[in-house]
Amino acid sequence: MPKSANLTTIGFDADDTLWQNEQFYRLTERRFAELLADHAEPDRLSERLLAAEKRNLGSYGFGIKGFTLSMVETAIEVTNGRVPARVIEQILAAGREMLDHPVETLPHVTDTLERLAATHRIVLITKGDLFDQERKLAQSGLGDFFDAVEIVSDKKRNTYQRIFSAVGDGPERAMMVGNSLKSDIVPAIAAGSWGVHVPHELTWVLEHVEPPAEDPRFRVIDTLRDLPGIVAEIG
Template structure:
């Protein structure tokens, strides 16, 4: 196996909590709309709208807020009061203000790995929001480079690995999304280490790959051992 010299980390729900705040906002959406529609699948309608709008709004809080408003108009046949729209907008803004909570073992793992590996961050979403979260996390100094992208594809990873690493073969991609972190990272030629998160959005899920440069760990405290195994 090629020696791994660079580790690329996903951010949301790999380094810090993120999805839990969207779940809170989904609950608020359902509660706000319950009195104006008898649609039994409000949460599913919202997620369908978010997914449908990814090509227009991308990933992140702003697109989620717009999708809440769009769904509210659809399920109420445009009868939703302006006051509810205002509350949905407030809920979207609140997504940009939640405190950043790093996940277990993150600080210790980054501190242990930094002397021996080049660490980079590869995250998708709104630039303003992702920069805010990184600054609030206190983790920024660990990373030699930060890439905030609109989507994660093999071509995106190949370009980033060419720019910031010794090449994909010497890079490991670490993240909680099989669809966005693991599979395209492998397809770009890197190793990939999956760190499941209990609240990963269904859109980000996929079948685990059968690949010699793939590993699964329970938390980032197990990352050093996994890296040694993939480089052996």
């Protein structure tokens, strides 16, 4: 396929860039708050759960399974170890429901991937649980657009350097597209790539950082429908 003179490889985040994700965490957290309503106020429970998630990232990584275990841990903490077995059972059931939820692709995803795959290498770069991300990709029907799929434990500068050097022409001739400034944009730009932020209405609080607004390789678009124009501009 023909290649752009400057930009040859485009990486895409998955969760909340290609398909819905965070909304299911929010719904489950509300359900969790209802289960523990007799033991903690919703705001306080949310704080305790977030603290547990932060503590557990190094052990469980990102994804639904770690979130579910953090809910169990929080339930034990706020009840001083007296959480009823039925509550633990319902927390585990909520986690399984998240893992079984149908994939809902976001607007303009298919058309944009189809258009850009004709001119550029397209790479999926996502973090989280291997089985869950593979499931979502398979259910999405988007797999054929990607020249490579990378499911990683975290996204840092060296992650993008490694991937774009292995499957592209180096980070300087690559672009990363995603909804998370912290995971998708800032480290990709630090690696030498372009970063295109596609904000989602819901973003996990641990993914919040200030945008690199002054960096010449930073762009923001409203939806993926606007991405081909950015790609054409960069050339």
